[in-house]
Amino acid sequence: QSTLTQPPSASGTPGQRVVISCSGNSSNIGSNYAYWYQQLPGAAPKLLIYKNNQRPSGVPDRFSGSKSGTSASLGISGLRSEDEADYYCAAWDNSLGGWVFGGGAKVTVL
Amino acid sequence: QVQLLESGGGVVQPGRSLRLSCAASGFTFSSYGMHWVRQAPGRGLEWVAVIWNDGSHEYYRDSVKGRFTVSRDNSKNTLNLQMNSLRVEDTAVYFCARANTAMGPLCMDVWGQGTTVTVSS
Numbered sequence: 119q120s121t122l123t124q125p126p127s128a129s130g131t132p133g134q135r136v137v138i139s140c141s142g143n144s145s146n147i148g149s150n151y152a153y154w155y156q157q158l159p160g161a162a163p164k165l166l167i168y169k170n171n172q173r174p175s176g177v178p179d180r181f182s183g184s185k186s187g188t189s190a191s192l193g194i195s196g197l198r199s200e201d202e203a204d205y206y207c208a209a210w211d212n213s214l215g216g217w218v219f220g221g222g223a224k225v226t227v228l
Numbered sequence: 229q230v231q232l233l234e235s236g237g238g239v240v241q242p243g244r245s246l247r248l249s250c251a252a253s254g255f256t257f258s259s260y261g262m263h264w265v266r267q268a269p270g271r272g273l274e275w276v277a278v279i280w281n282d283g284s285h286e287y288y289r290d291s292v293k294g295r296f297t298v299s300r301d302n303s304k305n306t307l308n309l310q311m312n313s314l315r316v317e318d319t320a321v322y323f324c325a326r327a328n329t330a331m332g333p334l335c336m337d338v339w340g341q342g343t344t345v346t347v348s349s
Contacts, residue, residue: 222272
């Protein structure tokens with residue numbers, strides 16, 4: 119099963135903006151919504167962004183999502199220490215008939 | 229509040245079977261599809277299977293097709309994953325997740341805490 123491509127890591131100092139990319143193809147991100155999940159150490163994943171750029175209730179507006187063609191991105195503004203986590207993109211894949219995830223990007227706050 | 233609680237994990241030998249369960253509460257279980265997602269030690273998330281809210285459709289990742297079966301009992305608010313012919317590479321934490329179509333087709337919006345499956349001789 120194919121996966122979406124993410125950088126393995128990203129980092130920034132407190133207050134900075136970090137952007138994480140997610141590259142897919144025409145079968146997944148190119149024709150379906152992109153989603154983003156945050157996984158804190160030792161915890162279950164949490165939905166961060168749905169339908170490309172929508173935030174569930176309770177998710178701070180420091181988190182933003184966008185999509186263009188077959189790629190999506192997650193932005194974290196005003197970086198905080200509590201943002202240190204793994205971030206995964208995900209999408210339904212029409213060719214595979216299932217969900218695919220990115221490999222995850224570990225965000226470090228320096 | 230919405231809760232999902234997985235159970236049934238454990239240590240099993242290759243080739244054997246295991247049945248996982250996910251108890252749902254705090255929402256109308258029969259109105260939502262449900263997913264299983266797994267995470268091997270130190271690795272990323274991997275989608276395993278999804279079942280429609282009424283159990284009418286199921287989809288699986290290729291590597292578990294023919295070995296895993298997802299089912300549900302809407303009268304008991306329970307989701308199950310029957311895992312047969314287990315392989316070492318099935319070792320992972322298994323999460324159940326709710327599929328909330330209001331947030332997008334089969335969007336995984338709420339997750340349980342996971343149950344650990346270890347396949348080892």
